[in-house]
Amino acid sequence: MELIRDLFVQGGQMVIVLALAPLLTGFVRKCRARFQRRRGASIFQPYRDLARLLRKEAVLAEHASWLFRSAPYLIFAAIWVAAALVPTFAAGLLFSWSADLIAIVALLGSARFFLALAGLDIGTSFGGIGSSREMMIASLAEPAMIMMVFTVALIAGSTQLSVIAETMTFAHVGLRVSLGLAAVALVLVAVAENGRIPVDNPSTHLELTMVHEAMVLEYSGRHLAMIELSAQLKLLLYISLIACLFAPWGLAHAESPPLAYFAGAAAYIVKLAIGAVLLALFETTTAKMRVFRVPNFLGAALMLGLLGTLLLFVSRTL
């Protein structure tokens, strides 16, 4: 009985994240359009795009290797698994113990690894630009992320997301400087990792400062669909990560009654919506920065994370 419910919850989580990801992206786009006094496309546009892409045939460059073809699926799988392990509406998922926060970060890392390789595979200059910049950004974003993980994990005494979420909910953590720093760091990292303004501009192509889009330039058809979907999943993942770390309210738990799950789901939807609105607002109000100012941006994140950890190490009360 227990097992069945857990399986159900876990499965539900996986389906939900998959289902919600395009919607979230569509919603963000819609909000941005609104903020920019445009009507914008419907929030379901991403689904239509995906469907169209899936139906189209895939065009491959002559000298595309097997890596180029398999990369999208690997990327998608890695991100999906990662997303499946982040508590969205319920903590204490069945398989949550199979990978902790560090492993999730690493999973995203492997996704990025293959994406960057795919960018280099065709041997075009644009792909190269994209991969090299992506890796440069990542090489700064990942340590910042790890530092953030340190902070949180030290407060919660664990790197297991479910445990952290529970501690954050119940144990009287209270407001902590280091937590705040970590939160800011995570947000900055999230912005960078998802290639949002000001680091990157998801809604543009022919621009020499583009990063993510440059890598996936050669993709088309179902491969592109996979890439798009994984990007949307990644965005969802980050927002739900922020939510479950710093706003873990309403999360259902193993022993809680079935109703709690629906409450959790509702809370989750709300959190996502808020996150999306904030993101859109942020993106409309800030301007894209030069690529070589990105290191400073992420360096700040790294420093914040490190500061938070140091504060914790030095005194456990801050």
Next chain:
Amino acid sequence: MALVIVLASVAALLIANLLAIAIARTEFGSRAIYGTTFIVTSFAFATGAIRLGAPASDLVLPIGLPWLGAHFHLDPLAAFFLAVVNLGGAIASLYAIGYGEHEAEPARVLPFFPAFLAGMNLVVVAADAFTFLVSWEFMSLSSWALVVSHHRERENVRAGYIYLIMASFGTFCLLLAFGLLAGASGGYAFDTIRQSHPQALASLVLVLALLGAGSKAGLVPLHVWLPLAHPAAPSHVSALMSGVMTKVAVYAFIRIVFDLLGPPEWWWGLVVLALGGATAVLGVLQALMQHDLKRLLAYHTVENIGIIFIGLGLALAFRVNGMVFAAALALTAALLHVLNHSVFKSLLFFGSGAVLTATGERDMEHLGGLIHRMPKTAFAFLVGAAAISALPPLNGFVSEWLTFQAIFLSPTLPQWGLRLLVPVIGAALALSAALAASCFVKAFGITFLGRARTPQAEQAAETDGFSLAAMFALAALCLLLGVFPGLAIDWISPATGLLVHGHMPAQRFLPWLTIIPIAESRSSYNGLLVFLFITISATLMVSAIHRFASRAVRRASAWDCGTPNASPLLQYTAGSFAQPIRRVFGTVIFRARERVAMPLPGDARPAALAVEMHDVPWETLYAPIAFAVSMVSRRLNAFQFLTIRQYLSFVFFALIVLLLGIAIWS
């Protein structure tokens, strides 16, 4: 018994070594020799792997120091490193059965290869200072001979020279360390040393051990020889030097500091941690700047050594404060990384060797597109690259994850210095991991992906079966160690038990072979499930899409934002790939400067971009020493050109001085 087997295999290797001198030039010489070494080292590997759990055994041979004899000792630690050494040795031999065929002058390689293996084996089982140092230096000397085997390039001879100097320096440091440990009475046997812990100058011993073992392992700033020497050797030897010999150095450090040396001071951990962190970051940054494939790999060895020493430093710090389990965790992480690194670094060097034989190129800028010509090699190399970049579910990630877990335990350390340093080290570790990932995107992407940049790369062909077998064996190991880390951890635990008197909780009975360092509530990781999830969901997606959505594929020329495709030389190069990172870190660490010569309008000359970078450790540490030596020798050389009368006056003055001494003294 096990020791007898080990020594017997060493003897067999030495015999093979003598044999090689005779048959090196014959047709089947190389196959015969490498086959022998393969069999012998496989036996030795089995011995080590099985004996890991068993109680220690001793053996004394009537050689070595006359009144002491040669002591040999096989305890779990030795057994572990024995297994690592011989695993590397066996697979390198397997690889070399094929690779050795391409050797131009086998007579310069074959005799020294078995000797090198024998030396490493002896170091691990030696149990008195003399035997240890003899084997140690024997190892260095034979590897030196292998480094200079391609002696017609001046670079290699120079590399060998620098290597030999650093090796001798390290040996002398260890010699001094043992001198302190043994005391004036000369109790050189390790047992004697263990009984009498020399409290005086123990810290000096640590410093000497760091210098001695570190110079061989490649700790910054003693690493300068490594990126020169490792690539100079034939690839299977490079694999051994990078993957295995550096581990022997780690063994030496562990043996001295954890086993022979008495109770540690708290700041030892601090020093080791700082060195490890610096080594990790500097190594990977240096690697990013390289475009010689083998040199890049060599610099990555430096980085991984840094990661291993981070683990060791943590273990020391925990051990001082009696946190047994934490120490065991850190040490396990370090040892596991020793194993992992030896696996994937050998794999990567094999791959580079295959590329070298197929194209005759080590320079990535002249390669590209090899994934089409040599797909199998490419796949194996990709696995290795993913493993060294610490990507789940492969083995590199497990050891780094364990190191992180150990770091999480450090806030409970009482010393402020450690508390302040450890998070920074954590950041450094994360940074090096991320940079390693980007470095291997570059390495694999530029070498194997894209389009061929030169005819050699165009006409490359897949390498031979033995090499492929070796590479795939290692690739499989990368995956297995990543998916079933629990088994490896349990396998190692006797060694940690020996050194820190405690070990991690047994892992092998946990459901789904999860690894749980401390408690499930704290952290857990399950490589197997992650692997299964990824494969399942990927296949699921593929099948679903191919089933319900389109599966049609059309080949066309690359889109590239509509720019018609120019020559392959317009691809992103290694240099351009590393440029953003160089801009971020390089200006400080390499004093990198970019100069753009932009001709005036109407000037026909092409614009030029020149980048100058400095090898800071070399320029600040080694160049001055070399200069000083040459200066002094130039000054002293005047004494060669004096007249007899002046020489006589030396005698005269010496006499006067001594007489004065007598007159004053009595």
Next chain:
Amino acid sequence: MSVPFNPVNLVLLIPLFAAGAFALLPNYRWSARLNVVTSALTFGAALLLFVKRPGSTLLLQIDDLNIVFVVLNTFVAFTTSVFSASYIAHEIEIGRLTPVYLRFYHAMFQFMMFGMNLALVANNIGLMWVAIELATLTTILMVGIYRTHEALEAAWKYFILGSVGIALALFGTILVYMAARPVIGAGLGAMAWTELMHRVAGFDPAMLNLAFVFLLLGYGTKVGLVPLHAWLPDAHAEGPTPISAVLSGLLLNVALYAVLRFKMLLAANGHTFAPGPLMIALGLLSLLFAAFMLYRRHDIKRLFAYSSIEHMGIIAFAFGMGGPLANFAGLLHMTMHSLTKSAIFFSVGHVAQVKGTQKMTEIGGLSVTHPVLAWALVIGVAAIAGLPPSGIFMSEFLVVSSTFARAPLLAIPLVLGLLIAIGALFLKLGGVVFGEPRGSIAPDRASYLPFVAHLSIVLIAGLYLPGPIVAWFRNVASLLG
């Protein structure tokens, strides 16, 4: 003395008569062969000492210390004679030597051997002095044998410095006698080692101090300790290579042996000042000076001559440190160094002959053209640089480790010097042995036996030392204090 079959007498008489015979024998080929035979016989006689060790007379003695050196001496003499046989053949061809000179050469060779053996077995400080003087003079003549400017100049330098040194040594000897006379009474007894060692406790320590100063400087000149070393490099570089081998391998040892004897005397007396610091200072000075000088050498034989100075420094340092370990190491180092260095000179001699030059800049890629010589050179240099498995590594291991345990500050310059020397040696070696071949590629007609024998002994000794020798060395080491 009357028993002609006393091996000691054989060791002395065979070379003496041979010297006379060679002086008369016109055919140099025969004398070359006979030279080998004679040396072999002498070696055999020396081996007999192991079997039947004769008691000591007032003039001659055999004890734990000198038995090893006598055997070593005769052995190296034997191998050197083999080497010189194949060496001079070439010298005759290129007309560097005439048969007349060869006659002289062989006679002098045996005469020198006589002198060295006498110095080793002498039980009388005066007799030892005479013998060393004899050996020196013969070597001086050999060094000058090529009659080139450089050879003559080297010989002249050697002669002047050597005679001054020997004079100082004589003064020291007289002082020792003066110190001994009041106790032992006038006569031969007051100069016999055996007597001196027994009764030394009663000697006037101050007198012994003064004597030791003169003896150290006197015999130290022969040993080649800096700053008394000036003759050594040129003598090695300009003389025929067999003589260089004998100089480095034997003469230095003999002189050092003399110093050791007197040091034992001081140690046995007990009230004298400790000679240790003096020897340590001279040793370190020699080691560091020679190590730096190595870098600037162009002449391959001069290079290894300086390395001899360096090793004499190490040995002096070891004995200066004293203590069972260091003394043992010093004795071991003496034997191993003479074997290794002579082996190196053997191969260097052939190399120089084949390439027709001693300039290292004109020699290269040896391992391509002459693999055996090249690898012999590599092994030799590795051994002389103290890399295992070689006996020299064992001795250096003992010296450095024991020193560092007792006086860490002294070990630092020692290690520094060794490291610098290694650097220089391998720098030069790399240029000579590796890289593209330079110079003539004519095949060498070398006799590999000598250096193969030496090097294999050295390598084996690095891993296994026979029991009796260890026992003798340890006994002597304890006597050395």
Next chain:
Amino acid sequence: MHGFDFDVAHLLAGGLVLVSFLMLYQDRMYALINVFALHAVVLTLSVGWQAYVQDAPHLYITAAIALIFKAMVIPAALRRIVERLNIHREIDTVVGIGLTMLAGICLVALSVVVMMRVTAAADPYAREDLAFALSIVLLGLLMMVSRRNAVGQVIGFMSLENGLVLAATGAKGMPLVVEFSIAFSVLIAFIVIGIFLFRIRERFDSIELQALDRFRGERR
């Protein structure tokens, strides 16, 4: 040993030192050679006196050797060399004669101090004798060091050996070995020098050491 013998021996030994100073003072070749002959003669006397006092007949041999070889043969030979090689007649010194003399005095003082301190136990004559011998040895060395041409150096060396002989004979009952060795070493030394001068004559026109130094070791 009673007073008179003592005084004579003392006088002769002191005289030997004095003559050494005379040698240091010389700056012309022939004069130097003559003074060296004188040195040898004084040595002969001293040795003879020792032989008489200690009634050790073998010392007469030494005396004879000193007289014949050092006082007659060698000076003659040196004169011939000087003529044959027409070495210019005056000796150029490194430092001025005056300074050399001063140094010599310091050396004598030093040797006296050393000997007095060291040989407190020995009988007074032995002490004085050794002190003189040591100073002669040192003066001989000083001469070798401070003279630029070979003849001067050779003479310095031989005066040094005279000092040794003095010491040896002063040491009572020193066995024959030593005298032999000395005679023999002088002999050999002279022969070898002769050979060398001859050979060098073949090559160069002088035995000025600078001429040799031009061909030193590695200066090519």
